[in-house]
Structures are given as structure tokens and as C-alpha cells.
Amino acid sequence: MYSNKKYLHLALGIVLVLSQGVAQAAAYVDVLDLPAKVSALAINSPLSGMTRAGERVITVGQRGHILFSDDAGQHWQQAAVPVSADLTAVNFPTTTQGWAVGNDGVVLHSGDAGATWAKQLDGRQIGDLLVNHYSALAAAEPGNEQWPLLVAEGQRMVEQGADKPLLDVWFANDKTGYVVGVFNLILRTDDGGQTWTPFQDRTDNPQGFHLNAIASTGDALYIAGEQGLLLKWDDSAQRFNAVPTPYQGSFFGVLGKPGEVLVYGLRGNVLRSTDGGQRWTALNTGLHVSITAGLIDARGHYRLFTQGGQMLVSQGTGAQLQLVRKPARTPVSGAAQSADGALVLAGSRGALTLAADPALEP
Template sequence: MCSFKKCVLLALYATLALLQGVAQAASYVDVLELPAQPSTLAQHSPLLDVTRAGERLVTVGQRGHILYSDDAGEHWQQAAVPVSSDLNAVHFPTTEQGWAVGNDGVILHSRDAGATWTKQLDGREIGALLVKHYGALASAEPANEQWPLFAAEGRRLLDEGPDKPFLDVWFADDQLGYVVGVFNLILATRDGGQSWTPLQDRTDNPQGFHLNAIASTGDALYIVGEHGLLLRWDDLLERFTSVPTPYQGSFFGLIGAPGELLVYGLRGHVFRSADAGANWTALDTGLQVSVTAATLDATGEYRLFTQAGHMLLGEEGSMHLQMVPQQSQSPVAGVSLAGDSSLVLVGTRGVRVLPVE
């Protein structure tokens, strides 16, 4: 049920659990009620995503840690966060307004470029949200057999508790946004997160595959997931429609520009399409390790990173990816452009600033 990025950290968490399990059993505190604790080691702890809020960098990770930097990643400050749930993704559609999501169905919101955060939703509320939404549709359309099924899914979430993580978040602006997660969990907001609407009925994902990432290429909004799943938002149909792909393994992310889409994932697989998924070209990475993060650098070239920390370079429109030698490397879960000549990488070893020539 975990995302790939989370699974990378399981060994670390298992060790911590063995060391801390007895104490936690004696004095359990719900992570949804416990604010993230200040730590001088937060910058070096496992982090899972990083993005920009204007010129500021914001990164999120384990135990509710959110850090921000105003000097291209050289120094970091820890944000005030109301939960200790592990956080998986962060996105800022504007300089000031941003959202972060994570385990336990957490959705957090910042109005001050990531310095402080408030909780908008957590997993204790999601089941009831589905029951109310799809129950109302079932009452309005009793002949429609899908509504009771989605309402039953909501009741199952209520019974199982707040254990379902959100894996990614994307906002078009400070009002319209989406969060996606395990087992086809997807919510949308049109009022900046004041209210959320389930969209399980608006995805071509009948098997309920995990939704690993959501992003825009500038001309289309896409979701990638398990078993080669690729979905594209259709304005006319008002749903995420299926786009066939040539791979049946998991995709962990996507990146692109108008007229170009790259999807990447398990075992070094990267595919490119120049026609919104009608045709695909496999890009040879020469690797068998998973591609886990990507960005466009200041020159418009793609920089892709792997579970083992490899960096691959590909020009926009190119059919080839070139390995870039590094003096040292470590697992990469997220990457962001920090300036004209550097990238910020985050992963199991925290933050690393990488000069780019």
C-alpha cells in the first residue's frame, strides 16, 4: 500500500520501530494530534519531495518535517507543522499558497510560502466524505449501481481508520487542485481546500490501482500509477480518461512541456510521447534501477534521477538519455531547480545541493 518512495524507507523505519516500540506502546500519541517536533537533524533526515515557492525552496518528509530555504538550499529552517505524519509531496501554485500531503490522509495548507501550515483534512474524515457524497448521489439516482459501491468504499475507509496515504498533490492556482493516493483515492477542490469532492467515479481505473503522481505538462493534466496506468483529464467529459502505455509496470512520475510527455518508473523505464500518448518511444537509460524524480533545468534539458542516485540528461525532444558522472551519489526522491547553476536533491539522506554545468 506504500508508494515506492515510502518503500525505500521501510528498512530505516523498521529499525526505528524496534528501538522505540516499547516507549511508544507505553505512551502513544496520535501523529494527527502531535505537531512536528523541531530537530537540528531534520535537514539530514529522510525527505521525499521538494519544490519552489517563488524563489524559496520547500521540502517535506518524515515525521511531518517541512523545511524551507531562501538561499538556494545552503541553509534551511524548519516550518511549524500541526501533525507528525510522514509527508510525501508538496506543491506551490503561487509564491505564497501551497499544499502538502502524506500518510494518514493528511492535507496541509500554507499561506506564507511554507513557513507555517494548517491541516485541512485527514484520514479520519475521508470515509465520511465519500459516504456523504456518494450516498447523496445514490438517493438522487437509485437506478445507478455505481453509487452504492462508492458509498460502501467510504464505509470501509471509516472502518479501517486513517491509514490511507496521499502520494501527490497538484494545484492549477490557489483555488483548483487535486490530491491522489492509494487504491484510486482522489479528491478535488475548487475553493482552495475549504471543501473537497471525491472523484473516484471520474477516473478510468476500475481495478483501483494506486495513483502515484499527478502533474501538468502545460497543455494537459496527467496521473500515473501502477500497472502502466496513465490518465489524462478530459475537459469535455470532466473525467480522467485512460491513455494506453507500452509498459505494465509502475510509473512513479511524469514531466513534460506542451507537445511532449515523459513518464518514468520501475526498473529504469522511461517513455516519451509527442502526441499526448497516441505513440510512445522508449528512451534507453542503460539502467535497471527505478527512475524516481525529474525536472527541467535552466536550459530546458531534462534531468532524471534514480533510486540509486544516478543522474540522466536528455534534451527536450531527444530520443536519448545520457548518464552524467557525479563525485558522489545517494538515493533521490525529489528534485527542484534551485538556481541557474544548481539543483536541490532530497532523499533518504536529506538535502543535497548539486551544481549543474
């Protein structure tokens, strides 16, 4: 009798475990439909991008975390975000209007300086967007062999699902902007993100390299990618043309002013051009660690940050970079300067605020 009861209890236990597993499976919610969880530890979790919106500093990171600070990073508030997908970049062209992007093709918009966010697009829609756009072009130009290839690319995205990360976002104003990502994924909007137009046919990137960053220097718009890919917007041709560079490793960012551009990336490589990318000079950084973030500070100095936590500074022009000590070393993936001059950094260990205007001496 005891033995029978034991087996009955075991069988009931197995049924209970299986039923709990079924219930858990039924309760699964896609990260694109699951709001980011509010957590006191969010500011110490991995962060990927950072920007300014007026006097506010805003940062984005894993699990849909978006945080903002109105006191130079001393205190942070977590924004209301409708997704829990990892976020990679954020951009505010005005003090109130901003966009963030991330994994699974997610595009978020805020109209209140980053306090609340709404989803405008995700990877479940992008494949169909490509198919519809390029199918229409194929019907209009049946002899153009490019369009069926791009239709097929969109169909592959539909079949593979929402797994294509967007890596950066840039807006010229509150209407016109771009999002870029893996495998030459690029979309443009001219109505603040209400609709998006695929731009794969407008890039000189036949091998489909990842598009890692997009930024303006004030007089030109550039896209930096892997394996030495650098693209520059040609307004007359309405496309991003390839700019030859002497480095074949990946670029992670572009920084510049009218008449000057720096592009930076793997193994401490930084290139500088003062003629729109026709000629390049390799700058001596003295580093072999990847440069992953940068900004131009209030005094017009370039500041570049590395995976190793170093900071490089170039006073005035970007002709010479000087290694500067920092009070703490943490991998840096995003940077902004607060209204009072403090440097606020984002990285794998969360956010870090440095004293205003740190000394330039090594």
C-alpha cells in the first residue's frame, strides 16, 4: 500500500510539474510586447547609448531600460518604456523629441524629453516593409535586376523573424531621420517616424556590411560600418556614396565639425580628414583598444572613449589626440556632457559621472 501511495504521489507531482511548465509556456510574452521592468538597479546595468535633450541627460541599455537625469547624473529616473528589448542608441534633435533603437528592429519615440516612450516600429514589420517597397519598384521597373534581390532580402527577414538589431539613430530635426543596423539595414522617415522608407538601394554597400553608426559633422552626414566601410550622403544623387579609407577594420563612430571629420574604431584607430573624406590622416592614439564613443565638448574639444575606459582629448581641431587620466576606468559605450560641464558616461557597468572639465594633463 505504501508503495502504491508513493508512486501515486510521484505521478501527481509529475503532472503538477508538467502543468506548471505548460502554464509558463502559455504565459510567454515577446520582449517587443513586454514593458521594461522598473528597477532600482537599472542605472547600474549595462548601458549602450547616451545623449542630451536640453539640459537633461538620457541613456539607454539592456532590457529596455531608459533613464534620465536632470542633475548631471547625480540622480536618475527610469522612463516608461513599452518594450524590454535591449536598446543600443538614442538621439534627440530637439529638447523634447527623441528616438531610441535596439535589438529586434525596435524604434521608440518620445515627445516629452525622454520621460515616456512609444513604439513606432519593430522587426516584425520591417521585413514586410521591405517586401512591399521593393515589390512596388520591381513592378514599376521590371527590367531592373536590383529590385527582386531586395524583395528576396525582405522575404528572408519575414521568415527569420524580428531578430535584426538596429545599431544607431540620427535625426536632422523632428521629422527627418535615419535608423541603421546589421546587414546594410537602413530606413528613413520624413514624418517623424509615422512611416519609414527602406534605403538599402541608396547605399554603396554591395557586401551588406553592418552599419554601426550614423552622425552629422554639420556640413556632411556619414555612416560608419565594418571592414573599413564609410558612407557619405550625396544630396544631389540622393544616396550614401562610399568614401575610400586607408583602414579596413570596423569603424564604430563618426565625429566632426564643418570642415573636419574623425572616424574611429577597432584597435585604437582614428582617421581625420579636412577635405570631405578625399584624404585621410591616421592619428597616433598610442592605444590598441577599441574606441567606442565620442563627443565634442562645450569648448569644441574632441573627446574619445575606449573599451578600456581611457579618454583621449584633442584641443580645438582633431589633429592631435592626448591620453588623459580618468578617476575611474570602465568600458565606455556612450557619452554626453551635462549643462554644467560634467562628463556623463554609459558602459557595461552602468553610468558614471566625471567632475566638470577634468584636467587635460596626462
